[in-house]
Amino acid sequence: MKGKAKRSSTKLGLPTALLLCSFFFLAGFYGSTFLSRDVPSIRPKLRTLEVVEKENESGLPHGETGDASIQSIPFQVLSWRPRALYFPNFASAEQCQSIIATAKKRLKPSQLALRQGETVESTKGTRTSSGTFISASEDKTGILESIEHKIARATMLPQTHGEAFNVLRYEIGQKYDSHYDAFNPAEYGPQMSQRLASFLLYLSDVEEGGETMFPFENGIFLDSGYDYKKCIGLKVKPRRGDGLLFYSLFPNGTIDRTSLHGSCPVIKGEKWVATKWIRDQEQHED
Structure with a gap:
């Protein structure tokens, strides 16, 4: 077996x-x-990537005044009341330094647009900075023209509606009490055009103080007795190369009361800023 x-x-x-x-x-x-x-397999993915690249190269259809490619400008919404947006790294350090060098040669004490009944003496101390106006056409480096064009893209407001840059220097103790950039006809008389928005390009860092403030942000203190010299509310610290945009008017053309703003006193360091006021009508150089 x-x-x-x-x-x-x-x-x-x-x-x-x-x-x-x-x-x-x-x-x-x-x-x-x-x-x-x-x-x-890998091949379909490669073919898909090739299609995407071709689409990016061709771009979207655009008009004669449009751009041939897609570009992005990073920003952060700081507030809806007022409408305020922050643009980090809007300009380079070299661009900022060039603007400061040009402005330093022609600084004068900053002036105020006086309301009815006001005098230079009665408003003394309201605005203590020094500054100068520089148009893009004066700047032979082309830097202001480039920044002006970028501001127009960021705001979607035409370059031709902007005033010349108001370049300002705030030294220790200097400030600008709370005010509106728009001109109320009841206080300033009839206006040919109105300041619609303001773009502040910070040209320097500030060690302490010098913030741009919005005391009425979100309606706070709007209907109460507010001391216009106080530095309160939403505060934006200056940082070289960064930009701040805020709108003074609502879409219907009326003044946004929450757009009241000011510059806190500089405590340590020096503040440089280039302000571009944008109006609701085209501006012409004198």
């Missing part, structure tokens, strides 16, 4: 092994071919 069992085991072992090997070989071959149909 033992011998028969042994011979039987030997005779069946070889054919069985060959059969099993053949089965697994065929199963593996055809199985891998069948399964590979569902496995994603």
